[in-house]
Amino acid sequence: MRLLALFIALSLPAASYAQDGAAAWERIFAVVSHPRCTNCHVGESGRPAWDDLGYGAQRLHGMNIVAGESRIGAETIPCRVCHISAEGPNDVPHAAPQIDDAWRLPPAELAWRGKTGAEICTALRDPDLNDGFDMEELVEHVTTSAFVNYGFTPGAGRSPAPGSTEALAQDLALWAAAGAPCPDA
Numbered sequence: 296m297r298l299l300a301l302f303i304a305l306s307l308p309a310a311s312y313a314q315d316g317a318a319a320w321e322r323i324f325a326v327v328s329h330p331r332c333t334n335c336h337v338g339e340s341g342r343p344a345w346d347d348l349g350y351g352a353q354r355l356h357g358m359n360i361v362a363g364e365s366r367i368g369a370e371t372i373p374c375r376v377c378h379i380s381a382e383g384p385n386d387v388p389h390a391a392p393q394i395d396d397a398w399r400l401p402p403a404e405l406a407w408r409g410k411t412g413a414e415i416c417t418a419l420r421d422p423d424l425n426d427g428f429d430m431e432e433l434v435e436h437v438t439t440s441a442f443v444n445y446g447f448t449p450g451a452g453r454s455p456a457p458g459s460t461e462a463l464a465q466d467l468a469l470w471a472a473a474g475a476p477c478p479d480a
């Protein structure tokens with residue numbers, strides 16, 4: 296990925312840099328603001344969401360599911376009671392989705408649901424607010440995470456996040472090479 300960023304850096308004239316970085320951010324934002332991502336990236340409330348699954352807008356997870364401080368629902372009903380930790384086709388609409396990782400919410404500081412592009416952008420480039428990742432690690436994370444992969448291939452009856460893991464990784468590298476520009480708040 297370092298090579299990819301370097302290649303992009305060398306192949307761009309300086310003036311188009313900022314422009315390309317801003318355009319890359321717009322594409323990244325279309326992904327990270329999509330319900331397949333924001334239904335998990337919900338923040339302090341610990342309440343996962345069911346937006347864009349056919350239950351109307353701004354819909355929280357049914358059955359009063361709360362992830363709690365553990366982020367896996369250990370304090371109440373664990374996510375794994377319904378979300379199996381093994382790869383699966385997810386081909387039955389409205390069945391609990393499963394992936395090859397423990398289904399859980401991200402730490403509260405990675406909240407994206409209901410936030411503006413400027414807010415998500417400044418958090419995503421800040422290691423204090425992005426789980427400690429530098430840009431290269433962030434690119435690595437999206438290419439290897441079963442959660443991100445799920446967002447692009449969620450199975451039957453669910454709209455996927457726009458693009459692909461490869462396109463997202465490439466846009467993050469492009470955005471990073473341009474100095475990770477963010478829109479004004």
Ligand code: HEC
Nearest residue numbers: 334335343348361362367368374376377389390391399400
């Ligand atoms: C009692 C069963 C049950 C438990 C326990 C449960 N879920 Fe779910 N979950 C479901 C079902 C069923 C769906 C699918 C809803 C649909 O697609 O209509 C779902 C869907 C989701 C979605 C939406 C996925 C998407 O693509 O938008 C998220 C996010 C989610 N669950 C998070 C969690 C988290 C986090 C926990 C643990 C804190 C948890 N769930 C515990 C049954 C459960």
Ligand code: HEC
Nearest residue numbers: 331332335399400401402405419425426442443446447456
């Ligand atoms: C089922 C819940 C779930 C879904 C859906 C999900 N994530 Fe995450 N995400 C997590 C968890 C948990 C972490 C914390 C790191 C880890 O444990 O892998 C995380 C961390 C991240 C991180 C690194 C930290 C940061 O800066 O936020 C990125 C980037 C990320 N997710 C991107 C995405 C994208 C893009 C999507 C949609 C395509 C998505 N995630 C969908 C659960 C989810």
